[in-house]
Amino acid sequence: MRSPDCPQYQTSPERRRWSARGQQATSLTHDGQSAQSNSPLQEQGAAMDATSVSGRCLCGSIVFQHTGEPNWTLHCHCESCRRATSSPITTWISIPRGAFAFTKSAPRYFHSSPGVRRGFCENCGSPLTYENARIEGEIHIYAVSLLDANYASPSCHVFVSEQLPWFEALDDLPRFATTGRDGASPIRFGPEKKLD
Numbered sequence: 001m002r003s004p005d006c007p008q009y010q011t012s013p014e015r016r017r018w019s020a021r022g023q024q025a026t027s028l029t030h031d032g033q034s035a036q037s038n039s040p041l042q043e044q045g046a047a048m049d050a051t052s053v054s055g056r057c058l059c060g061s062i063v064f065q066h067t068g069e070p071n072w073t074l075h076c077h078c079e080s081c082r083r084a085t086s087s088p089i090t091t092w093i094s095i096p097r098g099a100f101a102f103t104k105s106a107p108r109y110f111h112s113s114p115g116v117r118r119g120f121c122e123n124c125g126s127p128l129t130y131e132n133a134r135i136e137g138e139i140h141i142y143a144v145s146l147l148d149a150n151y152a153s154p155s156c157h158v159f160v161s162e163q164l165p166w167f168e169a170l171d172d173l174p175r176f177a178t179t180g181r182d183g184a185s186p187i188r189f190g191p192e193k194k195l196d
């Protein structure tokens, strides 16, 4: 089954408590934040803030910030996410909409399907946000856009039914065929083929 515009996001996944950096999240997750600075050290410092996390696009024109705990963080293998990023996997962080703000400039939006808009930097092209009218209380950002991507703590993989055959991840996180919502059970934990 194809996943037009990542139906993972058409309803809210189960909320689980966000775990601290470096610890294992307990379930479905997404997260992000903001801030931009001129030096790697400044960026590192901003991202280490316990209550505020920042991220930016490649060129630095757009900076965003998030406070508080994300709803969830997860890896998505669906085709729409792959298309949107031209990458084999996308790591998403869901943030309460009210806890998110652009602190420098603002993105342009591509309306990828009814009720869905994807924000990106019109200068450098970096994808930045995903918003769906069905879950208007959330905004999803890319974990790797954070100033310190180590902050993110993914809790599962979704849409592994669409996973590319030449891509695998070695973590032992649960894998869901499509979404992890509505009591779905993982089809396995860890990669399909254990590598020696």
Ligand SMILES: [Zn+2]
Residues within 6 Å of the ligand: 005, 006, 007, 008, 076, 077, 078, 079, 080, 081, 082, 159
């Ligand atoms: Zn997806």
Ligand SMILES: [Zn+2]
Residues within 6 Å of the ligand: 057, 058, 059, 060, 061, 062, 121, 122, 123, 124, 125, 126
């Ligand atoms: Zn940019």
